[in-house]
Amino acid sequence: MSTPRFYVTTAIAYPNGRPHMGHAYEAIATDVIARFKRLDGHDVRFLTGTDEHGLKIDQAARAAGQAPKAYVDAMVAPFQALDAALEISFDRFIRTTDPDHKALVQALWQRMAANGDLYLGRYEGWYSVRDEAYYDEAELVEAQDAAGTTVKLSPQGTPVEWTVEESWFFRLSAYQERLLALYDSQPGFIQPQSRFNEMRAFVAGGLSDLSVSRTSFSWGIPVPGDERHVMYVWLDALANYLTGADASGQGGLDGEWWPADLHVVGKDVVRFHTVYWPAFLMSAGLALPKTVFGHGFLLNRGEKMSKSLGNVVDPAEMVSRFGVDRLRWYLCREVAFGEDGSYSDEAIVERTNADLANGIGNLAQRSLSMVAKNLGGVMPTRGAAGDSELRLKQAFHDGTDAYFAAMNALALHRGLEALMGMVNAANLYFADNAPWALAKTDVARMAEVLAATLDATRRIVLLAQPFMPGSCARLLDQLGVAADARDFNALNTPVAAGAQLPPPAGVFPRITLES
């Protein structure tokens, strides 16, 4: 009898600026999955962190007159603060400047080299420092600079210069067949489906070898045996998942948590995670992750966030304005996981008032306050189930099934949809049985209705925990649910009749959008 394990990761963030809503979204979604798995009886390891090497960091540090490490130390702090504010339950916050990671990446390199997949060559082309990428001549656009001379720019509009450097290459071209075999044998490897199709087509179109080292800067992990080179940032960055799999902190390639069950990444980096990463692992003779999920982007009022549009939102400010659980709820409920989504202050207020204040919060408050006023706060006894109770039970049976099916399929928004269906069923049960009227005519029956409502509420809050850990803990306190009866194993363990409940207090006050 071994506990099932689940190793889940976010992509690591590049700390060359402040964290934005995209970071918050990925962290929240992954945290919800991690918490769901824990409550569902899994032994979970959740890894997140920062990707700290590369030319851009090096240059920014110089500009700031700091050593790179000191610079990133300061830049990483806001990311860690954000994770704390968002109540992200990671087991390790990895930084690619951590010593065990350096050791691991070098070991990984040596494995790949031993397999004959690394060779020294020359790389030349139009290089954009800002994008850290080479471009084909044809991709470039011409523009006038401030002095009026014609300059070449990358498709992103960043300056490029002709660059020639010696580079180590990875024989990616040798892995086309194995990658295709991977995709075909494991259709769930890349999710959602649309990303799978794109990546398969990309690989089917042929692969070029990949430059995996640079000599143009030194802020990186040195190539073993050729220290003029530092490793290409993606090889360095992707390997963080392996480093984090060794919980001993030794940076061994045989980390006990490997392989990962799930990498949650942005749709923009799906290729790195589903083509390069498995090829690296195959080369090193290591197991492959089970699933890579590419989530969508968040749009501010339907528009992409950008500094020039001036619509960049600080997620920490959103937390202080709405509260962490309203933000978590909104992002998981309103955005189809895997699709792009949009948010606005109005939408957050509207959605969370409807679901949390009017729905879950009101359900808890109306039933708890009746128990407090009419029954001295003592948990009432369930009665024999009549038609009304059977309908409620059926709705919860179906809803719970739908919830688990959705959550296990990573359809977080569907999980919450199922949850709200149960909230509606419970509110309907309450209204149909009108316990406030029974209080004057049949107190025993009233108590039964309250007991049934309270247990329905308990089930709802239990299932809502991955999304709103803090608020749910407070609600479960009010519902008299013991600390050791809060995982999904306890779904069918009602609070014992006779238990004294604390005085109820609203957990989800209705909010308005002032100013």
Place this chain on the structure above:
RNA sequence: GGCAGCGUAGCUCAGUUGGUGAGAGCGCCGGAUUCAUAACCCGGAGGUCGGCAGUUCAAAUCUGCCCGCUGCUACCA
């Protein structure tokens, strides 16, 4: 340019292999009610199902073309 997907009520979207009068949630309007956070409950509001032309007894659901949007990818050497 190629490949893939999308365009359904104000908003976000469901709509298996074509067939009872096209749906849900939110918002909105009306009613009822008062346990509750003016919340819950009930009812309603009528959208050319992007456009055009076809296939069919019958299409939102199939075919072709067009318009718009998105993603991946390629090339104008």
